[in-house]
Amino acid sequence: MSEVTQILSAIEEGNPAAACDLLPLVYDELRKLAAAHLAHEKPGQTLQPTALVHEAYLRLLGDDASRRWDSRGHFFVAAAEAMRRIMVENARRKRTAKRGGGRHRVEIDVAELSDSTDDKLVALDDALTRLAEQDATKANLVRLRYFAGLTTREAAEMLGLSTATADRYWAYARAWLQHEMSVNRE
Amino acid sequence: MQNEESLFAAAIAHDSPEERAAFVESACAGNPSLRARIEGLLRAHEHPDSFLNTALEATDGSAARGNFETSALVDKASAADGKRIGHYHLLQIIGEGGMGTVYMAEQTDPVKRKVALKVIKAGLDSRQVIVRFEAERQTLALMDHPHIAKVLDAGATATGAPYFVMELVNGDPITRFCDDRRLSPRERLKLFLPVCQAVQHAHTKGIIHRDLKPSNVLVALYDGRPVPKVIDFGVAKATEMKLTERTMFTEFGAILGTLEYMSPEQAERNQLDIDTRSDIYSLGVLLYELLTGSPPLDRQRLKDAALLDLLEAIRMEEPPRPSTRLSTSEALPSIAANRSLEPKKLSGVLRGELDWIVMKALEKDRNRRYDTAIALAQDVERYLADEPVLACPPSAGYRFQKFFRKHRASCLATCGAALALIAGLVGLEVSRELLSRERDAKSQALVAQDVALTAAQNAEAEETRQRTLAERKQQEAEQQTARADQNFQMAREAVDRLLTQAAEALRDKPQMDSIRRTLLNDALSFYQRFLDVQADDPGIRYESALAAGRVGQIQNLLGQYKEAAHSYRGAAPVLQLLVNEQPNATEAREELARCHHGLAAALISLHEYDEGVEEFEKSTAMWTDLARDWPDRPHYLYSVAESHAGLAGHWRSRYRFARSGQHTKRIAELLEEIGRRFPDFPIAEYLKAEARADGLANISPDQTDEKGAPIRRNYNMLPHDPETLQLYEAELTRSMAYWEGQIAAHPDIPRHQGEFLVAASNLSKVLYAENRTEDLRQLLLRCEGKAWEMADRFPEDLLYKVGAAWDDWMHGMFHWQAGDKLRSREFLRRALATIKTATELKPEELRYHVHFVGMLNNCPDVTLMEPELAIAEAQRTMELGGDESDRASLALAQTRAGRHDEALATMEICRKAVPSAHPFFDMPEAVIRLNLGQNDQALLLYRRAMKSVEQGPNRYWYTAEYRLFRKEFDRRLGLSSEVDAAPPRPPK
Numbered sequence A: 001m002s003e004v005t006q007i008l009s010a011i012e013e014g015n016p017a018a019a020c021d022l023l024p025l026v027y028d029e030l031r032k033l034a035a036a037h038l039a040h041e042k043p044g045q046t047l048q049p050t051a052l053v054h055e056a057y058l059r060l061l062g063d064d065a066s067r068r069w070d071s072r073g074h075f076f077v078a079a080a081e082a083m084r085r086i087m088v089e090n091a092r093r094k095r096t097a098k099r100g101g102g103r104h105r106v107e108i109d110v111a112e113l114s115d116s117t118d119d120k121l122v123a124l125d126d127a128l129t130r131l132a133e134q135d136a137t138k139a140n141l142v143r144l145r146y147f148a149g150l151t152t153r154e155a156a157e158m159l160g161l162s163t164a165t166a167d168r169y170w171a172y173a174r175a176w177l178q179h180e181m182s183v184n185r186e
Numbered sequence B: 001m002q003n004e005e006s007l008f009a010a011a012i013a014h015d016s017p018e019e020r021a022a023f024v025e026s027a028c029a030g031n032p033s034l035r036a037r038i039e040g041l042l043r044a045h046e047h048p049d050s051f052l053n054t055a056l057e058a059t060d061g062s063a064a065r066g067n068f069e070t071s072a073l074v075d076k077a078s079a080a081d082g083k084r085i086g087h088y089h090l091l092q093i094i095g096e097g098g099m100g101t102v103y104m105a106e107q108t109d110p111v112k113r114k115v116a117l118k119v120i121k122a123g124l125d126s127r128q129v130i131v132r133f134e135a136e137r138q139t140l141a142l143m144d145h146p147h148i149a150k151v152l153d154a155g156a157t158a159t160g161a162p163y164f165v166m167e168l169v170n171g172d173p174i175t176r177f178c179d180d181r182r183l184s185p186r187e188r189l190k191l192f193l194p195v196c197q198a199v200q201h202a203h204t205k206g207i208i209h210r211d212l213k214p215s216n217v218l219v220a221l222y223d224g225r226p227v228p229k230v231i232d233f234g235v236a237k238a239t240e241m242k243l244t245e246r247t248m249f250t251e252f253g254a255i256l257g258t259l260e261y262m263s264p265e266q267a268e269r270n271q272l273d274i275d276t277r278s279d280i281y282s283l284g285v286l287l288y289e290l291l292t293g294s295p296p297l298d299r300q301r302l303k304d305a306a307l308l309d310l311l312e313a314i315r316m317e318e319p320p321r322p323s324t325r326l327s328t329s330e331a332l333p334s335i336a337a338n339r340s341l342e343p344k345k346l347s348g349v350l351r352g353e354l355d356w357i358v359m360k361a362l363e364k365d366r367n368r369r370y371d372t373a374i375a376l377a378q379d380v381e382r383y384l385a386d387e388p389v390l391a392c393p394p395s396a397g398y399r400f401q402k403f404f405r406k407h408r409a410s411c412l413a414t415c416g417a418a419l420a421l422i423a424g425l426v427g428l429e430v431s432r433e434l435l436s437r438e439r440d441a442k443s444q445a446l447v448a449q450d451v452a453l454t455a456a457q458n459a460e461a462e463e464t465r466q467r468t469l470a471e472r473k474q475q476e477a478e479q480q481t482a483r484a485d486q487n488f489q490m491a492r493e494a495v496d497r498l499l500t501q502a503a504e505a506l507r508d509k510p511q512m513d514s515i516r517r518t519l520l521n522d523a524l525s526f527y528q529r530f531l532d533v534q535a536d537d538p539g540i541r542y543e544s545a546l547a548a549g550r551v552g553q554i555q556n557l558l559g560q561y562k563e564a565a566h567s568y569r570g571a572a573p574v575l576q577l578l579v580n581e582q583p584n585a586t587e588a589r590e591e592l593a594r595c596h597h598g599l600a601a602a603l604i605s606l607h608e609y610d611e612g613v614e615e616f617e618k619s620t621a622m623w624t625d626l627a628r629d630w631p632d633r634p635h636y637l638y639s640v641a642e643s644h645a646g647l648a649g650h651w652r653s654r655y656r657f658a659r660s661g662q663h664t665k666r667i668a669e670l671l672e673e674i675g676r677r678f679p680d681f682p683i684a685e686y687l688k689a690e691a692r693a694d695g696l697a698n699i700s701p702d703q704t705d706e707k708g709a710p711i712r713r714n715y716n717m718l719p720h721d722p723e724t725l726q727l728y729e730a731e732l733t734r735s736m737a738y739w740e741g742q743i744a745a746h747p748d749i750p751r752h753q754g755e756f757l758v759a760a761s762n763l764s765k766v767l768y769a770e771n772r773t774e775d776l777r778q779l780l781l782r783c784e785g786k787a788w789e790m791a792d793r794f795p796e797d798l799l800y801k802v803g804a805a806w807d808d809w810m811h812g813m814f815h816w817q818a819g820d821k822l823r824s825r826e827f828l829r830r831a832l833a834t835i836k837t838a839t840e841l842k843p844e845e846l847r848y849h850v851h852f853v854g855m856l857n858n859c860p861d862v863t864l865m866e867p868e869l870a871i872a873e874a875q876r877t878m879e880l881g882g883d884e885s886d887r888a889s890l891a892l893a894q895t896r897a898g899r900h901d902e903a904l905a906t907m908e909i910c911r912k913a914v915p916s917a918h919p920f921f922d923m924p925e926a927v928i929r930l931n932l933g934q935n936d937q938a939l940l941l942y943r944r945a946m947k948s949v950e951q952g953p954n955r956y957w958y959t960a961e962y963r964l965f966r967k968e969f970d971r972r973l974g975l976s977s978e979v980d981a982a983p984p985r986p987p988k
Helices: A003-012 A017-039 A049-064 A069-099 A108-134 A136-147 A152-159 A163-185 B002-013 B017-027 B032-046 B050-059 B062-080 B126-142 B174-180 B185-204 B243-249 B252-259 B276-292 B299-304 B307-316 B322-327 B332-338 B343-350 B353-361 B373-384 B396-406 B408-413 B415-451 B454-472 B474-505 B510-531 B538-557 B561-581 B586-605 B609-629 B634-653 B657-677 B685-691 B722-745 B750-770 B773-783 B786-793 B798-817 B821-841 B846-858 B867-879 B884-896 B900-913 B919-931 B935-950 B960-973
Strands: B088-097 B100-107 B113-120 B151-156 B162-167 B217-222 B225-230
Touching: A003 A017, A003 A069, A017 A049, A017 A069, A049 A069, A069 A108, A069 A136, A069 A152, A108 A136, A108 A163, A136 A152, A136 A163, A152 A163, A163 B002, A163 B032, B002 B017, B002 B032, B017 B032, B088 B113, B174 B185, B174 B217, B174 B276, B185 B225, B185 B276, B185 B343, B185 B373, B252 B307, B276 B322, B276 B353, B276 B373, B322 B332, B322 B343, B322 B353, B332 B343, B343 B353, B353 B373, B538 B561, B538 B586, B561 B586, B586 B609, B586 B634, B609 B634, B634 B657, B634 B685, B657 B685, B722 B750, B750 B773, B750 B786, B750 B798, B773 B798, B786 B798, B798 B821, B798 B846, B798 B960, B821 B846, B846 B867, B846 B884, B846 B960, B867 B884, B884 B900, B884 B919, B900 B919, B919 B935, B919 B960, B935 B960
Parallel strands: none
Antiparallel strands: B088 B100, B100 B113, B113 B162, B151 B162, B217 B225
16 A cells, blocks of 8 residues: 555544645655656747646555545545645746846747746746635635646645635636736836 | 635626626725726736646646747757667657657668658666667567558657657558548448457567557558558657656656547556556557547546546546536537438447447456457458447347348348248357357457468468379479479468467466467467378478477477377487488587476476486487587576576475576586577576576575385475575575565566565474464565466466465465464465465366365365365375375365274275375374274374474475464363474474
């Protein structure tokens, strides 16, 4: 049985402290995967959260992956948080490097595209933090969808919402975030 | 915020912007800042930022492909940069898909021609891809089929991306081709047939496609005729990655593209054993799509569901039948139009047989699919010819309908015919059961006809014809007979090659097992025809002896050892005579050596050890002579090593380690010599492993068999003195680790798994004897599931099944002793059920019945005991030539069933035959005496057995079964029991 499987069992048995153990594990694995993924990609390529998170799920749970299907919610919540950290850290680091001017820029158009992507990601994260202060559920919904690559239906299931409610939340949260980001940019 | 949110929700409920604006204006009257905020949110809603959108839609599946296309374009640009790759001049892009870009290219060297060049997307290790391709190249070269596009070359671009060069096919994917031309279902089926033949051809060459889908089946027009060609053979294998790796290196969209055609076993996380039947599944999906316009996996689902859900669906969910899919499809009118049929008629055409055929190919359990691609094709052909299909257990009504349609005229013609039909109908109803049972065998037979022997049959027909002619026109005759002979020779060579391929190339490919058996059976019937020829002509007798040797070889491969021994025994004297007459006839010498080797292997398998060893020694001597006479032929040396391997394995299994060690040492020397003198000569992995298998020989003298042991069959022995026992344990531990390493390095060689399990089982005996519960628990944990893994991988090999039964038994006994009765029962029940299946599948195999009786007699769980069944089984062992130890088991079964007097009578026969003391006889008799109330005699026998087991030469008996037996005795005789304590160490 993998470590993650054990932690998931512990959470199910009502040990909330176990959830804290989950995050570092998932974070580590995702970071490794992300690094490997980026190494094989063209510059400017953004990470594909869906693929990475599912990959991490399979890798960490090993053969238990299909057996532990019911308790995957906890995993994805942790994965969403881990993925968010990775993507945002990555974006922040790249921005810093560029501002420092230490990077020789060759592929201008591609790099520029990537710049704006990174900026937006950071802006999104900031906006998301503000959203979380007002409405944690909606922020979680966005995290699960955006960073763990879940569909609305899956995310709703994990947050204990009806799909209709989740759709409504989603529409609002998305508009709210975009509005927030545009206001701050201006 | 709550207010903002509800206003926003209410606003977006209005569809038109005008209504929305009006709503906001009235709702926010007097609150301009709220109004500004809501309007800001609505703007964002109406003009979603592409950044938020693309990333999110990627998770919904639909945009993932879009993303992928873009990155493929980037790749394309970089690959086309040089305009040249290797010898190939890139002309234009002709396709983009799953893993890369396909170009039309011009080859300039060595010949000028146009080819298709496929550049695999970055992300794969090109070196690895090329290594894998090189490994397959030899086999790929064997493929020569009009419906297969040849893979010509592979390499890496300057930027490191792997590429493949293929025969250029200017065609469209089969589905598009059919739709564009509005082909009817019948026309589509006809086009589907050659695709099956192509896949079958590849399968007989040992190649699995693994990625069959419409874009890999192109149809081009040649002389106005549509010709389908399967492309990309070997590409999937070379670029293969585990599913988990694939999600990492290719985009999500790339997987989606192949998910639709993926077999359930490919959707498993560990795609360990993909076999030919995986291609059958993909052919089923292709057929499904050809008929219904879409693959079974709902495209909408593909967009909505997460990857893991989809994989789950592929593994678990039964797809709707084609006719059901169509009747529920909104697109039915256009799908029907594409097939030149009215909508209603189309569903009607599919319902019934076509549904069955498709669903049989799509079975989740691959054992229930068509065995071969050709079997699928034949069923389609049957459908086209209005004959009953095999796909579904046919009802009498269905068969009648078919018969009627085919013979309508004659049916209506006479009353008598109608009567006959009714009679036939009744007969059919009765024999339906039989028919469905025969079905498997029959489809096997049908496959057999097509696969292998066309060449042989043609030649034979030719020969017959020529011989008839020869009688009429004697002048022409000689010439023609010569030609017929020549044809016949060619046919024989073809079958010889076929046999070599089936025996060697497919040997360690478990996924090819059913094909291999088919090939072997075909070859068998071919050679057997020679055996019927009776002639005094020495040439013909030699031919016939050769054939007998081949027959023996095949029978050995099929596990028919008795028959094999018979065949070899027939061949050996003829060959010997020939060798005596012409000592220089090298070929005959080789054949004779092979004959001795084969006979030896068969005899060992039949437990005729002495004779088997003798035969092995003969073959060793003959190969050694040949190697001496022909020092430049490495395969003679190699054969010497193989003979030694046979002997080493035999002695090791008899626990004669000093002897097996001598042979092992010799193998190592021979391999070293071959490696030195003929560095290019390939050496099989098993032989390399064998050369290093046996360390025990150096530390332990032979454990000699008991002098005058009362039983004929040799049982596994444990070393007597503690020091050797310790060394023995160390050696077994080392051996397990060694084989584990071998398994990891060569997972395809089943033999290594077997060796690992044997070592484990022997180690468990030591641990039992020493009563080391914790070590035992660890050992069982380490092996858990391994035996079943083998049994599942090789469902046709009963040896693995029996191994799994013993493994279960070991676990069951352990848990019983540990007090976990519930868990124990599960294992014991499965062990009994499995061994029972083995006895039913191979009722003539004495060993399986012996195992079954042993388990039934010793089962600690009384709820699972079946004394009457045990008696019947024990009687069966005696019928099959069981020995006195088996008779003792019969006695034990009888007394367990309460038939104590019968048991005693049986026991007396044993005692008459074998007067000496042995726990094998003392223990059952003790039980019988106890049951008869003769406690004194029982105690006497019990003590004698105990002494032999605990201190004497029979320590290997100190097993879980023995402990249970002792417990029962101690309880019934009121003795204080110390069974669970460690046994006394034997005297040094």
